[in-house]
Amino acid sequence: MTALEQAQGLLAAWAQETRTPEAGRLDVVIAPEKLVAATTALFDARWGYLAGITGLDAPKSGQIEVLYHFCAGAYVLTLRIALAREKPSIASICSVIPAASMFERELAEMFGVAVVGTPDPSRLFLPDDWQDGVYPLRKDFAEEASHAE
Amino acid sequence: MRLEELWEQLEARLATWGRTHSPWAVHFNSGSCNGCDIEILATITPRYDLERFGVKIQGSPRHADILVCTGPVTRQARERLLRIYEQMPSPKFVLAVGTCAISGGVFQGCYNVVGRVDAVIPVDMYVPGCPPRPEAIIDGILKLLEKAQAEGVAT
Amino acid sequence: MPSERFVIPIGPQHPALKEPGHFEFSVEGERVTGATVRLGYAHRGIEKACEERNWVQSLYLLERICGICSHIHTTAYCLGVERLAGVEVPPRAQAIRVLIAELERVHSHLLWLGVAAHEAGFDTLFMYSWRDRETVMDVLEGLTGNRVNYSANVLGGVKYDLDEARAETIRKGVDYLEARTYYYLELVVHDPVFVQRTRGIGTVTREQAEWLGLVGPAARASNVARDLRVESPYAAYDLFPVQMVLETAGDLEARVSVRLKELFESYRVIRTILDKLPTGEIKGRMPKKVREGETVSRVEAPRGELFYFIKSNGTDKAERVKVRTPTLCNLAPMMTLAIGHQLADMPMLLAGVDPCFSCNDRSIVVRNAQEAETRWTWEQLRRYGIEVYKCKR
Numbered sequence: 098m099t100a101l102e103q104a105q106g107l108l109a110a111w112a113q114e115t116r117t118p119e120a121g122r123l124d125v126v127i128a129p130e131k132l133v134a135a136t137t138a139l140f141d142a143r144w145g146y147l148a149g150i151t152g153l154d155a156p157k158s159g160q161i162e163v164l165y166h167f168c169a170g171a172y173v174l175t176l177r178i179a180l181a182r183e184k185p186s187i188a189s190i191c192s193v194i195p196a197a198s199m200f201e202r203e204l205a206e207m208f209g210v211a212v213v214g215t216p217d218p219s220r221l222f223l224p225d226d227w228q229d230g231v232y233p234l235r236k237d238f239a240e241e242a243s244h245a246e
Numbered sequence: 247m248r249l250e251e252l253w254e255q256l257e258a259r260l261a262t263w264g265r266t267h268s269p270w271a272v273h274f275n276s277g278s279c280n281g282c283d284i285e286i287l288a289t290i291t292p293r294y295d296l297e298r299f300g301v302k303i304q305g306s307p308r309h310a311d312i313l314v315c316t317g318p319v320t321r322q323a324r325e326r327l328l329r330i331y332e333q334m335p336s337p338k339f340v341l342a343v344g345t346c347a348i349s350g351g352v353f354q355g356c357y358n359v360v361g362r363v364d365a366v367i368p369v370d371m372y373v374p375g376c377p378p379r380p381e382a383i384i385d386g387i388l389k390l391l392e393k394a395q396a397e398g399v400a401t
Numbered sequence: 402m403p404s405e406r407f408v409i410p411i412g413p414q415h416p417a418l419k420e421p422g423h424f425e426f427s428v429e430g431e432r433v434t435g436a437t438v439r440l441g442y443a444h445r446g447i448e449k450a451c452e453e454r455n456w457v458q459s460l461y462l463l464e465r466i467c468g469i470c471s472h473i474h475t476t477a478y479c480l481g482v483e484r485l486a487g488v489e490v491p492p493r494a495q496a497i498r499v500l501i502a503e504l505e506r507v508h509s510h511l512l513w514l515g516v517a518a519h520e521a522g523f524d525t526l527f528m529y530s531w532r533d534r535e536t537v538m539d540v541l542e543g544l545t546g547n548r549v550n551y552s553a554n555v556l557g558g559v560k561y562d563l564d565e566a567r568a569e570t571i572r573k574g575v576d577y578l579e580a581r582t583y584y585y586l587e588l589v590v591h592d593p594v595f596v597q598r599t600r601g602i603g604t605v606t607r608e609q610a611e612w613l614g615l616v617g618p619a620a621r622a623s624n625v626a627r628d629l630r631v632e633s634p635y636a637a638y639d640l641f642p643v644q645m646v647l648e649t650a651g652d653l654e655a656r657v658s659v660r661l662k663e664l665f666e667s668y669r670v671i672r673t674i675l676d677k678l679p680t681g682e683i684k685g686r687m688p689k690k691v692r693e694g695e696t697v698s699r700v701e702a703p704r705g706e707l708f709y710f711i712k713s714n715g716t717d718k719a720e721r722v723k724v725r726t727p728t729l730c731n732l733a734p735m736m737t738l739a740i741g742h743q744l745a746d747m748p749m750l751l752a753g754v755d756p757c758f759s760c761n762d763r764s765i766v767v768r769n770a771q772e773a774e775t776r777w778t779w780e781q782l783r784r785y786g787i788e789v790y791k792c793k794r
Contacts, residue, residue, distance in 0.1 A: 118695060119484070121633070146614050148699075149725035151710045166697065166710070171633030173697045196614040199733055200725075207448075222444045224322035224358065233357050233449050240357045277443045281468025281549040284512060288538075291515075291531035323442040352462050355453070356446040377468060377549050 100144070100172045107138045108176075124175045129187055135176060136165070136190045145169030147190075150200040152208040154182075154236045161185045161208055180210065189214040207234040258398060265311060265337065266395045268300040271387070272310035272334070276327045277359065278317025281377035282344040286314060289380040296384055299391075307333040312387065315369075318346040318353045319360040331367045337399045339370045339390055343383055348372050409744065424751075428744050436739040436747075451722040456482060456556060456691060459719060466724065468549050469512065472498075472505045473702040475554035478722070480635055481698030481711040482556055486691045492679040494558035495637035500674045501544065501553050502636075502700075503667040504571075507578065508537045509703035510660045513752075514585060517657065520748040521598040526588065533581045540574040543567065558684030568675040579668050586661045590654065599653035603738055603750045606651055613734035616727050617705020622659045623651035629701040636700075640679075641670050653749060690717050702727055 101123045105115060111134065114126040127135055139145070144167065151164040165176040180187060189212050190197050201212040202221040209232040212218070220227070231243045275283050289296040290303050304310070307330045319327060331340070340363070345351040347363045354361070363369055370393070373386035409426045427435035447466055451459045463478050464471045476498055483490055511534040518526035538548050545551035545561050553559050563571075589595055605615065610623035620627045624647050630638045631645045646662045648655035693715040700707050705727030714720040739750055 119697075122697060146611070148706070148708050149710070149723070151721070151723040153712065153721055164710070166708070168699065168706075168708075171629075173699070175697075194614075195612075196730070196733060199729055224320070224444075226321065233446060238357075238449070243357060275443065277445055279465040279468040279471075279550075281465070281471070284468060285549060288531065288535075291535075292528055293532060293535050317443070318445065320442060320445055322444065326442065346465075352465050353445045353447075353450070356450045358444050358446040376465075379548060 100169045101174065103142070104139065104144055104167075104169075104172075104174045107142055107144065108135055111135050121171050122173045122175065124177055126177045126179075129178050129180060132165070132176065132178060133188050133190055133193065136193045139167060139174075140193050145172070145174065147194050147197055147200070148173070150197070150204050152204050152210065152234060154208060154234065156182065156236050159183075161210060163187060163204065163210065165190075184211070185209065186211040186213055188212075189216075191216050206232070208232050209235065262395060262398045265399050266391045268302070269311040269339075269387075269391065270302050270304050270309055271312040271314050271341075272305070272307045272330070273303060273314045273316070274307075274327060274330055276315060276317050276323040276347075276363070277320035277353070278344065278346060282316035282347070285377045285380050286316065286343060286383060289383050294380040294384060296387070299384070299388060301387055307331075308335065310334050311338060312390065313338065313340045313367075314343055314383075314387075315340060315347050315363045315367075316343050318350045318356075319363060319366050320358050321360055322358070324360050324366055327363075327366055337394075339394065340367055341371050341373065341386055341390055342369045343373045343378060343386070345374055345376045348374055351376065424747075426739070426744060426747060431743050431745070433739050433742050433744055433747065436736045448722055448724060451719050453718070455717045456689075456719065459722065460554070460556060461552070463722070463724075464550055464552060464554075466726075469509050470505060470702045470704065470707075471550045472501050472553060473700055473707060474724075475552075476502060476636065477698045477700045477707050477709045478711070479554045479556055480700070481696045481709050482691060482713075483685075483687070484698070485694045485696050485711060485713050486556075486688055488557050488685050488687055490558055490685050491682040492637065492640070493562075493681045494683045494685070496640065496674050496678055497559045497561070497563070497683065498554065499637045499641060500671060501541070501551060501559075503671050503674075504537055504541055504544075505551075506667050506703045507664055507671075508534055508541065510664055511537065511578075513660060513703075514589075514657070517749070517752045518595070520752040521595055523592075523595055523598075526585075526595070530585065533578060536574045536577055540571050543570060555684065555687075557687035558682070560684075562683050563678075568678075571675060572672065575668050575671055579665065582661060582664045582668075586658065589657050589661065596654065598746075598749055599657060602653045602746055603735070603742065604650070604652040605734070605738065609734075610651065613737070614730050615705075615734055616730045617702070618659045618663065619656055619705065619731050621646060622648045622655035624649045627706065629699055629706055633699065635698075637674075641673050641677075643667075643670055690715065704728060705731060 104123060108125050111127045111131040112125045113128065116124040118124055146168060148166045148168040153162040159182045160179045161182050163178045163180060167174040187210055189201055198216055201215045204210050205212050206221055206223055226245050228243050228245050232238060273286055288294060313331060313334060342348055342363045346353060350359060350361045353359045371386050371390040373382050375382055409428060426433050447462060450462055454462060460475055460478060464475045466474050511530050515527040515530040541551060542548045544563060544567065545553050553561055605623045607624045610620050610625045616627055626645055626647060628645045630643045643666050646659055646666060648659045691713040693713055695712045698709040707727060708725035710723035711719060712721040735750060739747060742750060
């Protein structure tokens with residue numbers, strides 16, 4: 098049994114859809130409220146480590162997709178969660194993986210996704226004089242808006 | 247009266263001589279990719295040895311005569327750059343090292359980049375390159391000193 | 402013990418590191434009780450800029466994420482985009498990529514050795530290692546025409562080829578560096594002054610390293626077998642395999658020796674590539690537009706795993722390029738580890754992970770022990786100092 102098959106087994110209870118986009122990769126679509134449970138299952142089984150969190154903005158479908166990448170050796174497992182573009186919000190996984198703090202804060206300030214329960218919600222990358230509520234990696238970002246009045 | 251003028255002249259020449267023969271430099275990276283910074287560091291290592299020209303790279307802006315700037319100026323670093331410039335005692339010179347410091351380079355148009363260094367503080371000498379070779383940086387500093395010597399830096 | 406502490410701010414412009422990072426250490430006496438780092442001084446917004454530039458323009462932008470590991474960034478990007486576009490890259494090009502990547506690792510590790518020695522107050526070693534580093538800089542310049550941003554990668558292959566004469570100069574450089582590396586390895590484990598600054602300091606156990614998510618040499622020094630060149634051979638690492646170098650101690654000394662021992666692997670791989678360089682073309686045909694899709698590209702940078710996520714929407718521009726650099730993984734754990742150490746050990750501890758702020762681009766980490774801190778005035782500090790020494794007397 099390869100590591101990905103094992104991961105698929107671990108996540109079977111929450112998986113809404115499972116895809117294999119490339120060799121060595123597995124994408125599992127889960128509901129937002131199942132994130133912490135799924136992460137805990139991976140962590141308890143010591144399946145790899147969290148390599149990063151990617152946000153994807155898709156204004157056409159009105160969604161922001163959040164991708165949690167877990168790596169184990171050559172394998173990459175991605176938990177995909179679709180959030181509504183209006184007021185997107187997701188639970189923090191820092192209680193399970195403390196190292197996620199940095200990634201969650203990046204997600205919050207770049208995409209405006211509220212990460213509920215993240216230990217430190219302060220600004221990570223953007224300058225001190227950046228206008229609140231302006232998220233640079235959203236597709237409709239305009240630079241002028243980021244300057245405070 | 248005549249003697250006083252002579253004395254002033256001598257003082258000015260002495261000050262210029264002193265200031266251009268052992269200037270201390272401070273380095274600030276305002277958003278650079280590191281390329282220029284490691285080349286600046288390389289100038290003080292044995293092969294290039296900037297110190298044989300009396301130039302010393304040291305930490306505090308309050309002791310510095312030359313500010314060596316690298317990188318485009320980011321919004322977060324802008325105020326720090328200004329503050330460091332203001333902390334330096336006069337007379338002071340600014341050397342902009344690398345394409346980004348001169349024009350913003352590949353980072354032009356990035357949302358967090360203000361732009362080139364001379365949009366924030368006055369620059370006396372530019373060293374182009376991505377990154378410039380250590381020889382070019384040394385040449386830039388020496389040209390800056392020649393210029394300062396010719397113009398006089400008594401005040 | 403007084404519950405108040407004072408904060409020592411360092412940076413963003415500071416003598417030790419050549420990059421802007423603003424650190425604040427709260428201390429009780431000499432003991433560090435909290436550590437904060439505010440970066441973002443070098444945050445330029447490269448990920449957004451990649452969405453506005455075409456595939457080729459982004460390549461040159463991404464190369465300038467970091468001047469120290471410029472080649473590995475473009476390698477990760479090229480491998481990802483080529484996979485998306487379905488472009489076959491000739492084996493000779495892949496081998497040259499690996500060759501330059503290993504030369505870059507040599508330059509990066511020697512640079513790091515110098516900086517670490519400088520932080521330890523051992524400036525002679527700093528000068529020595531940087532003098533020897535010039536050898537590999539010459540080699541890189543001879544091969545690519547530039548000392549720092551080599552611009553060797555293009556989408557579909559590489560720009561520069563090499564002949565036997567060039568190979569010979571590289572071999573000579575590597576021979577010299579190998580002899581010097583033996584000397585350094587001897588020195589860093591035997592020199593009493595250097596050992597005092599490294600042995601038993603900043604120890605990370607294997608469990609901690611796994612839990613905190615360390616990558617690269619910092620993880621391998623704690624016996625965590627993470628090296629993508631071995632685990633998931635990319636480019637030509639399947640043709641020219643490397644051995645993983647592991648240490649068990651997990652302290653600063655182990656991080657120094659892991660990096661130095663890795664250099665011998667790099668020298669060996671460089672020689673093998675020069676001897677067995679595949680023949681043929683060095684560039685495949687790359688379409689202007691890249692078909693729709695997503696890919697993950699992971700490579701082993703000198704500082705650890707570099708993670709790229711690339712999404713294409715079928716046009717000549719990327720929909721999204723996500724870059725996760727190794728420093729982002731390594732810096733946060735070090736801030737946690739700082740607590741309880743001597744203030745004087747901080748520069749060494751930071752240098753131990755080889756932080757690269759331009760890579761990292763950004764970030765603020767706050768790891769404070771418990772209660773809120775108050776800032777002391779100079780007068781309070783002076784009085785505190787007097788009280789402490791009175792008690793000692």
